[in-house]
Each structure stands twice: as C-alpha cells, then as structure tokens.
Amino acid sequence: MRYPRGVPRSGAEARRRLQQAALELYQERGFDQTTTAEIAARAGVNERTFFRHFPDKREVLFDGEADLRATLIQAVAEAPDGLRPLDMLLCAFREAERILERNRPFAEPRLRIIAMTPALRERDLAKAASLSDAVAEALRQRGVADRLAGLAAVTGWAAFHQAAQAWIDDPSQSLYAHLLRVFDDLRALYGSDVPAQARPEG
Incomplete structure (x- = not known):
C-alpha cells in the first residue's frame, strides 16, 4: 500500500505509516535492500519525517x-x-x-x-x-x-x-x-x- 503524499494529520499517524511501509518493504525486498528514503516515500512523507520518529531503519521494528x-x-x-x-x-x-x-x-x-x-x-x-x-x-x-x-x-x-x-x-x-x-x-x-x-x- 502506498500512502498519498501530504502531511499526516498527526505524529502518531506518520509513525504508523512509516512502520507499515517499512514492514511491507522489508517483506518485499528484504531489510538490507531497503533504504530509509524508500520507506518514507512509501509512507507518503519525506525522509526528514522518518528521522524525526526513528534513529535508523532497524528501530522501526523495535518501537x-x-x-x-x-x-x-x-x-x-x-x-x-x-x-x-x-x-x-x-x-x-x-x-x-x-x-x-x-x-x-x-x-x-x-x-x-x-x-x-x-x-x-x-x-x-x-x-x-x-x-x-x-x-x-x-x-x-x-x-x-x-x-x-x-x-x-x-x-x-x-x-x-x-x-x-x-x-x-x-x-x-x-x-x-x-x-x-x-x-x-x-x-x-x-x-x-x-x-x-x-x-x-x-
């Protein structure tokens, strides 16, 4: 699922989008082949938003x-x-x-x-x-x-x-x-x- 571009209504929504996007991409491509930029794009946010919520792509799974x-x-x-x-x-x-x-x-x-x-x-x-x-x-x-x-x-x-x-x-x-x-x-x-x-x- 690709979320539409635009500012999520809340920080919680952005976080949920990023987690779901990461989960999808890790299953489709593998963890090592997925970048934070790709996760952000799938979630419909920019990469800066990703790093406001998670320090790296591993921590998405340990929230x-x-x-x-x-x-x-x-x-x-x-x-x-x-x-x-x-x-x-x-x-x-x-x-x-x-x-x-x-x-x-x-x-x-x-x-x-x-x-x-x-x-x-x-x-x-x-x-x-x-x-x-x-x-x-x-x-x-x-x-x-x-x-x-x-x-x-x-x-x-x-x-x-x-x-x-x-x-x-x-x-x-x-x-x-x-x-x-x-x-x-x-x-x-x-x-x-x-x-x-x-x-x-x-």
Whole structure:
C-alpha cells in the first residue's frame, strides 16, 4: 500500500505509516535492500519525517520497547504474593501477550523479518538482554535473591521467546496458550530429578 503524499494529520499517524511501509518493504525486498528514503516515500512523507520518529531503519521494528518494559516491570511488582520467580514472570508475560495479540498484524511479520536478518537478530538480542536486566531488577525489588533473579529473568525471557516463535508457527492457538505450554515444560525440567550418573562431579 502506498500512502498519498501530504502531511499526516498527526505524529502518531506518520509513525504508523512509516512502520507499515517499512514492514511491507522489508517483506518485499528484504531489510538490507531497503533504504530509509524508500520507506518514507512509501509512507507518503519525506525522509526528514522518518528521522524525526526513528534513529535508523532497524528501530522501526523495535518501537514500543519502553512500553513493554514498563508493562513487565509493573506486572512483576503487582504479581500476587507467594509466587515463585518464574510464576511472577508468567504473570508479567501475560500482560505482554495482550500487547502482542492486539498488534498481531504487525508482530507476526516483524518476528519473521527479524528471524531471517542477522543485523536485526543482533539488535533483538541486545534489546532482549536489556529487558531481561529490567525484569531481573523488578524481581529483586520483590525480594528475590540477586543470583536467582538474574537466572529467572534470563530463563523466563528465553521461554517467552520460544512461545512467541511457536505462536508464529501455530497461530491457531493464542500466545498465552503457547506460554503456558512452555512454562509447563520448564516446570517439568526443574521439577525432575537428575539421575546420579548424569550429575557433574565436584
């Protein structure tokens, strides 16, 4: 879809146009072959408008990180007392799931584009590490020991990523259904005894 030339009615509309245009072009041509000028032209704005909203063409796909971070931190803070760290994270990811489900037309192709583009996978890993650190700190604020908070955050985020990929591969079920399955798998892993002969010595 090519938007008509002209000044969008609001900054939010321009931002939405740019995101949609970038998504379309990345799918049509690939991320590496698409320029910011082409994204702006597809969106019906000039390139200067693009850079008012995004610092580079990668960040178009990572918009909303601040909102996601705030949602996760608040959800951990408000999780019921008495939960184990991973269960606090499941509560938090339930809130994140609502965001992704509402934005599925954008979230689904976005994840596919990231998966096939090395430069975007690298940025995605850096963003994930930053979010994981924020979640770990939220767990510490709930009284979780420092070492366990970091481990739970990294493990939980990996589980969330796996559930999101399963959601893309099998859209017949909600992201939350995939989350529940992955977290059940996690519980099965840490709830089972490791055979003595398989345990490391020392």
